[in-house]
Amino acid sequence: ATCLAVLAAKDIEHGPLEVLLTIDEEAGMTGAFGLEAGWLEGDILLNTDSEQEGEVYMGCAGGVDGAITVEIAREATPSELVGAKLVIKGLKGGHSGCDIHTGRGNANKLLGRFLFGHAQELGLRLESITGGSLRNAIPREANAVVALPAANLDKLNELFSHYQDLLNAELGHVETDINLFIETQEQPAQIMALADQNRLIAVLNACPNGVIRMSDDIQGVVETSLNVGVITTEENKVTILCLIRSLIDSGRSNVEGMLKAVAELAGASCEFAGAYPGWKPDADSEIMHLFRDTYNNMYGRTPNIMVIHAGLECGLFKKPYPTMDMLSFGPTIKFPHSPDEKVNIETVALFWDQMVAILKNIPVKH
Structure with a gap:
């Protein structure tokens, strides 16, 4: 105008x-x-x-979009398992460039951390995992629909409540409204094959996120960062969409290599698109x-x-x-x-x- x-x-x-x-x-x-x-x-x-x-x-x-894709097989949910939905909400979110240095929580990463730490002991089986809305926004919300033995429901609630206390202690100076809760869910008809579920949880937990390096040339400015922005689940695959930013092309390439390596270790694929220069x-x-x-x-x-x-x-x-x-x-x-x-x-x-x-x-x- x-x-x-x-x-x-x-x-x-x-x-x-x-x-x-x-x-x-x-x-x-x-x-x-x-x-x-x-x-x-x-x-x-x-x-x-x-x-x-x-x-x-x-x-x-500059920046580039990175997409890690984990192929998944499905199997019928055993009749003895019950459904539940794990929800993380209330985070501040923000711009994945301007706010990436603030230490705000990333809902996708926080959910992956809980699943990696407790899925095995609780017998959790994933139906789907979803989080974030834009690759260039720090995700405020994430959820996972799971099935588990009914006998483990109380333990799940206890561990998820304890996890909120832990996050409040870790992030409370930045995140003042963290809200973790479990919703009642009908038993999902199908769940991910266990081996595929384990690969997915591992790659999400291992994926780098946040500030990778501060600039040596410009005081107080982030040089290179990564935002694990969006997770989507489809019938046969789960996609983790990230945005890499860097003031220098070599910094961007370095993080591209990190994502490729994590994906390869998990038997997943990793592709990049939409690169733009700094x-x-x-x-x-x-x-x-x-x-x-x-x-x-x-x-x-x-x-x-x-x-x-x-x-x-x-x-x-x-x-x-x-x-x-x-x-x-x-x-x-x-x-x-x-x-x-x-x-x-x-x-x-x-x-x-x-x-x-x-x-x-x-x-x-x-």
């Missing part, structure tokens, strides 16, 4: 302009993936996709220096120059336009990419003033 307003305005001082509009930034960046060399004539790009006024971004992480910070960026000086002249303070552990389209723009000088800034937006998304109206005016001033101050190219 800001870009279109600039084009429509008759009273803004600026040089030659072109506006790049993309689709699907929230879900897959398919528009940015489609950009080709030779389409754009400019050599400076002002990306209007940042979410905190007073911050300007000069780099971001945006490497350029300390000599002329547009960044111009923005900093302009902002300082306007407000008497220096903006926070940032690198974000999340995907911005700038990383994709750099591929066909490697020499383009870029930055990203914008108004304050809360709860982005969610039904609760909202913008701070006061900061929209500040953002507009900054855009107008930057366009005016970009020197004529000779």
Whole structure:
């Protein structure tokens, strides 16, 4: 909207302009993936996709989706087993890039941890396991439908209650509303073959998750991370969908190797798709220096120059336009990419003033 307003305005001082509009930034960046060399004539790009006024971004992480698939066979549930549903809820969740360093619980991993620790002693047999909704969101909820001997129901309730106490002790400073409970469930008609169930639980528990490495170059910024985002169960397979992020390609490749190794050890398959590059910070960026000086002249303070552990389209723009000088800034937006998304109206005016001033101050190219 800001870009279109600039084009429509008759009273803004600026040089030659072109506006790049993309689709699907929230879900897959398919528009940015489609950009080709030779389409754009400019050599400076002002990306209007940042979410905190007073911050300007000069780099971001790249990423890739990883999917571990565990093939499963089914068998009839023995008549002496009863059904139950294990549920983990109440976690904060959050963005798998911006919030990955906060130590928030991952519901998928927490459920896998319990199953790995207690499935054998309780005689649990899995019918299905489900968790998370988006690969780029830390999962808040997960559940498993199981069958087990009726005589072990009380023990299951006791262990699950104890597990909540343990998680409260471990994560209580971050997660204040952890809720673990067991629902009554009809006996499932079929369960996973025991060997396949064991492979699935092992691969879920062993899968790395969270911050893998902090950046050596940029203090306080995550370099590489992994989010075990979504688990889905179908008739003949269970899929664990992860999102790897890294500021450097070698970091991403390293975690790809981790996932492949875990999958191979469990007799599962692992595939990667949707890779997008990071945006490497350029300390000599002329547009960044111009923005900093302009902002300082306007407000008497220096903006926070940032690198974000999340995907911005700038990383994709750099591929066909490697020499383009870029930055990203914008108004304050809360709860982005969610039904609760909202913008701070006061900061929209500040953002507009900054855009107008930057366009005016970009020197004529000779």
